[in-house]
Amino acid sequence: MVYIVIVGAVKRMITGEIKSKVDRLWTTFWNNGISNPLSVIEQISYLLFIKRLDDLELAQEKKANRLNKPITNPIFAVDKQHCRWSYFKNLTDSEEMLRIVRDKAFPFIKTLGTTGEDSTYVRHMKDAVFLIANPALLASVVGQIDQIPMEDRDTKGDLYEYMLSKLTTAGTNGQFRTPRHIIKMMVELMSPGAREIICDPACGTAGFLVAAAEYLRDLKDADGNLILNAPGNREHFNKEMFHGFDFDGTMLRIGSMNLMLHGIEDPKIEARDSLSEDHAGITEAFTLILANPPFKGSIEKSTIAKDLTKVISTTKTELLFIGLFLRLLKIGGRAAVIVPDGVLFGSSTAHKKIREVLVEQHKLDGVISMPSGVFKPYAGVSTAVLIFTKTGAGGTDEVWFYDMEADGLSLDDKRQPVEENDIPDLLKRWKVRNPETDTDRTGKAFFVPKDEIKANGYDLSINRYKEIEYQEVKYEPPKVILQKLRDLEAEIRADLDALEGLLG
Template sequence: MITGEMRSKVDRLWTTFWNNGISNPLSVIEQISYLLFIKRLDDLELVKERRAQRLGEAVKEPIFSVDKQMCRWSYFKNLSNAEEMLKIVRDEAFPFIKNLGLGAAESTYVRHMKDAVFLIASPALLASVVGQIEQIPMEDRDTKGDLYEYMLSKLTTAGTNGQFRTPRHIIKMMVELMAPHPREIICDPACGTAGFLVAAAEYLRDLQDSEGNYVLNAPGNREHFNRQMFHGFDFDATMLRIGSMNLMLHGIEDPQIEARDSLCEDCAGVTESFTLILANPPFKGSLEKSTIAKDLTKIVTTTKTELLFIALILRLLKIGGRAAAIVPDGVLFGSSTAHKKVREMLVEQHKLDGVISMPSGVFKPYAGVSTAVLMFTKTGAGGTDDVWFYDMAADGLSLDDKRQPVAENDIPDLLKQWRERGVAGATGGVRTGKAFFVPKAEIAANGYDLSINRYKETEYAEVSYESPKVILQKLRSLEDEIRADLDALEELLG
């Protein structure tokens, strides 16, 4: 969590852009991201230089060549001449990061950065922004991530076309539910700012084996982590740049962030490529039937994006691959043929592992839509026996537009119940609690309805009342008291 002081610094930085004519939230995020990226490169170079100095060696694989030293943050941040600073950043440092492949000349990062534009034209604005960024502590990885997420939360354009920014604690919850291992191939087919991929990376960085060793330090794991593990698709060029920089700012050297409209016919070639998919795909929208990939319409005949994305996820997963996806509640109980077919497919043809019902305020202030998390495994041969349900009523934040921290939080219990669901004696049979299992046969008998209210049992406490005669006597006693008070008042009035 970022402190109030740091939050104020970010707000002040944001206001500086607005006061100088850059008011589009996406543009502000982009410009700050470029500068943060330049700063991070310099920080990495300083670490290499200190290490080389201790060992008495030359710097190995320097990021900045001798003729590019002026591109370093530590060089231009101290310039007293603001015009000179702007000239260096605009004409040297920014072109430098646009063409930086970190060892991969044709990296996806380089492709996304081709159309990037440096919008800061005022020397005074640049000097002010550089000075403010310098005052924000960015050394700690978690703090850096929190600050970046706080800036992303200011994207007031979120919520258009069914796209809602996923709260960071919900992303983290889904990653912990899936518990990725170090050789996963992870994809988010609607990645936006790459929040799910960043959270998965953070989880794996902290993951240790039974002997307390970090799993990424095992042979081959680090290389896989940096170059083959993380994949994301989006059709918005700005989001692709922000997502790429977000991942690289979090230390992933060459994330595979691609420009794809995941549901369209032009992108139908990617199949059975990933072992884990984490997603909050756009929903509450429809597509033109002629633009939808034919292999998806063969699975389910619909134009609704929330149903097409389930079919897409199944197409993208390898056999045995797992997924956790946020869906609107309508997917759970919709009565159309397409809704029923998607649910039947998950239950009968694959393995539906769990359904988490989330409170309707999770996506406020963007929307009050009710949502759920579906967790499933692609098998192609069935495998569903009992489906685990969880009724999440609170997520640690108020369910109004303010979303302030509150004491009520079901997420720790949810994670505990999920991990212990296979343990003998664990909660799962009693349907009056938050977590319970429902047999496949019962789900099928209910038309594959996956809404939790269909199966949860409400426990009513017995209420005992006094007998009518006793109640009547009490009423008469009250009337006698009222009459006596009225008589006394009448005497006082003479």
């Protein structure tokens, strides 16, 4: 089956007016003492979830009235009608509103969720805490959220992404948000299909999973039909396609809400420390991995899953995660993952071993060198994207390298839009890459044979193979230069004599 993506499709983006409303909502929390960005997003997420439940119920009620039939499996039972957004948003008594939301509606969403089943949303909500204690704050926030138009999935998703963009400080354990345009680039490089089983083992806010979902929603077959409309594809998309792991409860809740607000019904988001022995056991389960795992140095050896240490004997997280990706992928499964530059050229035995494993035992498809400012203002670390296929039987003949020097934003802490952007060129060249023609090592993209990489100790840094063109600079003969210096000295003497004459 041939799939195509309609490039440049018109998607509604949030307007300046709506952004202003979100900014005002954010300021309201800050002015009332809730200033941690993660906490603000969590509290807004809970209220958005309650609102979404009521929106779903209202849609069911309209359909039931149209068909003159009762609602099957209502979300809100008769004795839970006061938990509905459409009920408490109209209360004039703010203290009564707080009592209902805090003591009734919030506990309701922690235990029942969308259908009364033990969904991932509900599991992650069990440890949730409602921080809004001021009746006036709640009334203000509910009123502001109600004024933000969120009728369609795209607007909800864009709003949530805009909120997540406000996470401007690095998290714990080396976590920080991957820029959305880099995530989108990696998804387009991998071109996921309709029956993929996608995993991000360090999912955080679930940005990679959301981007993959958006890509697939726009994907069309050769006849111009949306691939998700083909038999079975929509159900797979909603229930089996998306998987994410994280050990941070806040991230699990935010990631789940992010996916929910992008219209994914039942993503499998699990509380799991991916490298830990306590959570070992998942093997060969996924066809595609997209990830930017946290790089926090070393971890305690006794806590590392034994099957990972069989792949690579190390305590460094950046190397262990590569071993994890290989464990999680099915044979033939693919990965696009971000790694710190040290993975490419590190000289330790473990560094060399993991590169050898990728090149010799599997198929290393590509190495994309990214500029060091990509993750500013969070961090200035230099990074690269590794693209590989799990084969278990080798397959690397030549590796494609790309030197990405600009990503469309300034490479300083401000990250303002600029004209220089290699991403469109990168995506274009990736699709038409050819070892027979991509041989110019002075250019942006080129192939390097496996044997040459092996001879260089499996070094994967692009500078090892890229050739720099030096322009010949011609200088004048020494005697000519010496005469020019004498002439210049004579001019200086003349000026000094003139100045002395003026001083009399």
